[in-house]
Amino acid sequence: MVDVWLEVEAHQLHPAAGAIVMQYLITPLIGGEQDQAIVDENASKLRAMFEIYEARLSWSRYLADDIVSAADLSHFPLMRYFMATEYAAMVEALPHVRAWCEDLAAWPAARKVAEVMPLDFGLSKKDEK
Template identity: 85%
Template sequence: MHKPELLGGGSLEQFAMVDVWLEVEAHQHHPAAGAIVMQCLITPLIGGERDQAVIDENADKLRAMFEIYEARLSRSKYLAGDFVSAADLSHFPLMRYYATMVEALPHVRAWCEDLAARPAARKVAELMPLDFWLSKKDEQ
């Protein structure tokens, strides 16, 4: 179903904010989150050993990024404003794996919970592996 409102709430400023946060997801969030997924899920599936240094480096990047998200989400319910957009939804598939990283960030945590409660997000989550560990110490 085509939902043009996911690209912005109608004003040029709202469209621009959606675009900004889509760029943040594509060029900042996704590379760091994707590197962790690669090391924790994909590499073991193909018989490789995960590289903890890569995981740690990218987890640090995500933690710093989530502080920026916390500041933004303290001013609006969603990344681009007070409306859910493609910018928010583009984060969801990987964000569910980082719940423990945002526990101390009330606005990011609320944002994640809000997105996870959406019917479409629940359908996506059903298709994804339940969990993986960010670090060896978490396995103990």
């Protein structure tokens, strides 16, 4: 089951959430303009994906079972950035997905990783130099 969720993250969730992160967080930092068509297309895909996650997490604390696994942890880096966009509301609306994200973010290792993952991708520090 771990392998299945790793594949789902890599080939379904990551491309869609990554596109939104790119449009909302990265594009403005590099002086670009957000492409709303890209955002809309990927938001639609994500809504469907998050419903699948909600169904799975409604009967299991984590994706592969009741024990955290690589399937869950592989989601953390992208979800950290995704949750900084206005589309985090999609996750907030789903109680099991929201609890899962909060649980992952509370792990000591995840907090350490988050410390080296600034929401500005370190770009504002480069501007200061």
